[in-house]
Amino acid sequence: MSLLRTQKLVKHFGDTRAVDGVDLIVSQGEFLSLVGANGAGKTTLVNLISAYLQPDSGHIFFQDQDITFLPVADRIKAGIARSFQLVNLFDDLSAFDNVALAVFSREGKTRNLFTLAEKDDAVTQETLEVLREFGIEDKRETLAGGLAQGERKLLDVAVAHALRPKLLFLDEPTSGVSTRDKAQIMDTVSSVVRAGKITAVIIEHDMDVVFKYSDRIVVMQEGSILADGSPDEIRQNGEVAAMLLGAPTST
Amino acid sequence: MHDARVVAARILVLVPAGAWVLLAPAALSPYLLIIWCYALIFSIACLGLNLVFGTTGLLSLGHAAYFGAGAYAGAFLYRFADIHSFEVYFLVGILTSTLLAAGIGFLCVRATKIHFAILTLAFGQIFHSLFIDGAIFRLFGPLGWALYLVGEGSMYIPRLTILGIEFEPEEFIPAFYYVIVFAFCASVFLLWRINHSPFGKALRAIRDNQTRAVYIGIPVRQYRWYAFTISGVFLGLAGALYGQLDRQITPEQLDWLFSAELVLATVLGGTRDFIGPVLGAFVFIGLDEIAGRWAIGHNIMMGLLLMLVVFVFPRGLAGTLDLVPGIRKVGLLMKRKWL
Ligand SMILES: Nc1ncnc2c1ncn2[C@@H]1O[C@H](COP(=O)(O)OP(=O)(O)OP(=O)(O)O)[C@@H](O)[C@H]1O
Numbered sequence: 001m002s003l004l005r006t007q008k009l010v011k012h013f014g015d016t017r018a019v020d021g022v023d024l025i026v027s028q029g030e031f032l033s034l035v036g037a038n039g040a041g042k043t044t045l046v047n048l049i050s051a052y053l054q055p056d057s058g059h060i061f062f063q064d065q066d067i068t069f070l071p072v073a074d075r076i077k078a079g080i081a082r083s084f085q086l087v088n089l090f091d092d093l094s095a096f097d098n099v100a101l102a103v104f105s106r107e108g109k110t111r112n113l114f115t116l117a118e119k120d121d122a123v124t125q126e127t128l129e130v131l132r133e134f135g136i137e138d139k140r141e142t143l144a145g146g147l148a149q150g151e152r153k154l155l156d157v158a159v160a161h162a163l164r165p166k167l168l169f170l171d172e173p174t175s176g177v178s179t180r181d182k183a184q185i186m187d188t189v190s191s192v193v194r195a196g197k198i199t200a201v202i203i204e205h206d207m208d209v210v211f212k213y214s215d216r217i218v219v220m221q222e223g224s225i226l227a228d229g230s231p232d233e234i235r236q237n238g239e240v241a242a243m244l245l246g247a248p249t250s251t
Numbered sequence: 252m253h254d255a256r257v258v259a260a261r262i263l264v265l266v267p268a269g270a271w272v273l274l275a276p277a278a279l280s281p282y283l284l285i286i287w288c289y290a291l292i293f294s295i296a297c298l299g300l301n302l303v304f305g306t307t308g309l310l311s312l313g314h315a316a317y318f319g320a321g322a323y324a325g326a327f328l329y330r331f332a333d334i335h336s337f338e339v340y341f342l343v344g345i346l347t348s349t350l351l352a353a354g355i356g357f358l359c360v361r362a363t364k365i366h367f368a369i370l371t372l373a374f375g376q377i378f379h380s381l382f383i384d385g386a387i388f389r390l391f392g393p394l395g396w397a398l399y400l401v402g403e404g405s406m407y408i409p410r411l412t413i414l415g416i417e418f419e420p421e422e423f424i425p426a427f428y429y430v431i432v433f434a435f436c437a438s439v440f441l442l443w444r445i446n447h448s449p450f451g452k453a454l455r456a457i458r459d460n461q462t463r464a465v466y467i468g469i470p471v472r473q474y475r476w477y478a479f480t481i482s483g484v485f486l487g488l489a490g491a492l493y494g495q496l497d498r499q500i501t502p503e504q505l506d507w508l509f510s511a512e513l514v515l516a517t518v519l520g521g522t523r524d525f526i527g528p529v530l531g532a533f534v535f536i537g538l539d540e541i542a543g544r545w546a547i548g549h550n551i552m553m554g555l556l557l558m559l560v561v562f563v564f565p566r567g568l569a570g571t572l573d574l575v576p577g578i579r580k581v582g583l584l585m586k587r588k589w590l
């Protein structure tokens with residue numbers, strides 16, 4: 001069953017056809033990788049689905065409901081969450097508070113003016129649980145701005161995960177980290193996603209990573225979908241493989 | 252073990268502080284008692300401002316308007332409705348400033364950063380000019396206009412009754428002092444709770460990263476507006492106390508220079524620590540007193556003293572004090588398991 005479906009989605013920036021008539025289908029429960037050269041339109045596509053940008057035309061359906069014109073807050077409530085290509089955290093708050101805020105917000109508790117945040121045991125427990133799942137529990141008191149790059153990347157995903165989304169978009173969760181950290185981040189992320197039965201769409205440049213973790217791969221080029229298939233099918237598609245392996249890596 | 256130290260720290264801080272607060276009217280000269288009262292009022296205003304400034308990350312240059320509204324509203328009520336109760340004066344002041352802050356805030360939170368600062372400044376100055384040119388007084392007919400002409404926009408308030416009691420002139424300030432202390436404690440308590448609530452954390456999230464705040468589902472603009480309005484409550488409260496303490500309200504209290512003083516004192520104390528604005532307010536008033544000893548060059552002295560403080564305490568008073576091991580320890584113990 002399709003969880004998300006886009007229909008002839010278009011977004012141009014002047015002469016740049018960032019997204020040019022994309023029909024993307026994301027099925028329930030899959031781990032999908034979105035790949036393509038720099039500037040292929042991957043981030044723009046995610047920006048459209050997460051309401052960061054409005055499309056020029058086309059439609060977005062989530063669980064068969066047209067969400068094209070829903071504002072961000074409603075899309076989050078519907079169950080769509082995302083992380084960002086450039087780490088986007090609350091830098092002067094602790095790792096704990098970064099995650100706790102997502103939990104408070106999801107539970108509609110940020111309107112509480114006079115209750116003490118730290119007295120909310122349910123939120124505290126859940127926050128610690130999320131930090132544990134991502135292996136950064138010992139950094140809970142550290143300000144997000146003071147974490148190492150790999151930890152920041154994990155925390156960015158953890159914040160999105162704490163919203164308990166049905167559909168999670170991760171825009172290059174491993175960019176800018178060492179090869180060793182990359183494997184660790186991907187192992188963590190994929191185990192969390194699979195354990196939570198979350199549908200995930202991940203943008204990634206490293207094809208080793210993509211082939212290893214994905215159920216399905218969608219290849220974009222100049223705003224359009226060039227190929228779509230299982231890792232094996234993509235690997236065997238000579239033209240696509242050549243383009244991907246020849247493409248410049250991580251931005 | 253733990254708890255014994257927490258209790259010890261609280262006794263160490265709260266007993267002397269409490270004793271001082273209770274005995275101040277006896278210990279201070281009438282003049283110094285007024286300065287002390289003014290410092291308490293000024294710190295409520297700075298704490299209120301900091302909910303918008305340090306916590307939500309919006310620099311307001313127009314908070315004098317809400318302070319002034321709190322002071323003026325009751326004065327008009329006294330003049331034109333002949334009401335002599337401080338409680339009514341006080342509540343009307345708070346209500347007026349809250350409504351004003353809600354209205355102006357609704358428009359200002361549409362902008363951020365420097366644009367927000369400019370908008371708050373502009374609205375503040377518009378409000379100020381209504382008093383300077385007397386437009387507000389015209390609303391009250393010929394009598395209001397006459398009042399404006401006599402006082403050039405300033406207004407006089409008598410000593411009102413407190414809880415229905417009429418105090419003798421020399422008894423009034425010592426009695427009113429306890430009203431101020433109560434308002435100060437209540438304000439500190441409420442703002443402390445707000446700061447440590449999920450809402451307070453959400454405001455910090457908005458300050459740090461607006462985009463991400465939106466993407467965890469925080470209604471950013473709405474919460475900015477709430478913060479601005481709540482801030483207006485405390486500015487109005489401080490203004491109403493000030494009006495009764497000084498008994499003479501002038502348009503000066505509405506001018507952007509006063510807004511700037513609030514910002515200055517808050518920065519001086521430290522915007523990132525809850526208690527910073529209180530420290531800043533006290534030091535600011537203290538320096539102003541010291542500078543006031545020089546009849547000529549008061550402002551130059553004040554400028555020099557402020558520079559000195561900024562150089563000695565680059566992280567704000569609260570931030571720098573936090574580096575002193577003993578104080579830091581006591582501070583941490585005070586915070587622990589509080590309430
Ligand atoms: N806000 C914008 N304004 C103008 N042009 C934009 C904007 N956002 C993206 N573009 C352009 O749209 C095209 C697609 O960009 P996008 O960021 O979606 O690519 P991407 O596939 O995510 O690339 P990368 O792998 O480098 O992150 C690029 O040519 C980019 O320069």
Ligand SMILES: [Mg+2]
Pocket residue numbers: 042043044085171
């Ligand atoms: Mg991108």
